[in-house]
Amino acid sequence: xxxxxxxxxxxxxxxxxxxxxxxxxxxxxxxxxxxxxxxxxxxxxxxxxxxxxxxxxxxxxxxxxxxxxxxxxxxxxxxxxxxxxxxxxxxxxxxxxxxxxxxxxxxxxxxxx
Numbered sequence: 001x002x003x004x005x006x007x008x009x010x011x012x013x014x015x016x017x018x019x020x021x022x023x024x025x026x027x028x029x030x031x032x033x034x035x036x037x038x039x040x041x042x043x044x045x046x047x048x049x050x051x052x053x054x055x056x057x058x059x060x061x062x063x064x065x066x067x068x069x070x071x072x073x074x075x076x077x078x079x080x081x082x083x084x085x086x087x088x089x090x091x092x093x094x095x096x097x098x099x100x101x102x103x104x105x106x107x108x109x110x111x112x113x
Contacts, residue, residue: 032056032093036102044110046078049089057091057100065106082109 065085
């Protein structure tokens with residue numbers, strides 16, 4: 001059983017060719033300073049995501065790239081099959097109408113052999 005732990009901050013472009021980062025956001029108000037930071041641990045087809053973000057946001061959610069989402073800060077998600085999934089961590093400051101997201105490609109394969 002192989003485990004991989006990867007940590008990201010929104011200024012990274014790529015890491016070990018495993019994740020391609022595509023940050024995007026609407027222009028920020030200074031009172032909605034959001035810095036999205038996370039790490040994840042992969043064990044076969046299950047991924048444990050951990051939010052390490054900071055800033056003035058009132059909503060945080062994950063999109064896993066397979067049609068499923070979670071509003072938990074630290075969700076575990078089991079993918080049904082191997083493949084490449086574009087996942088996103090998103091945060092919003094609804095008072096200012098500001099949303100920031102941080103997306104990357106996750107390459108999953110079942111290495112249980």
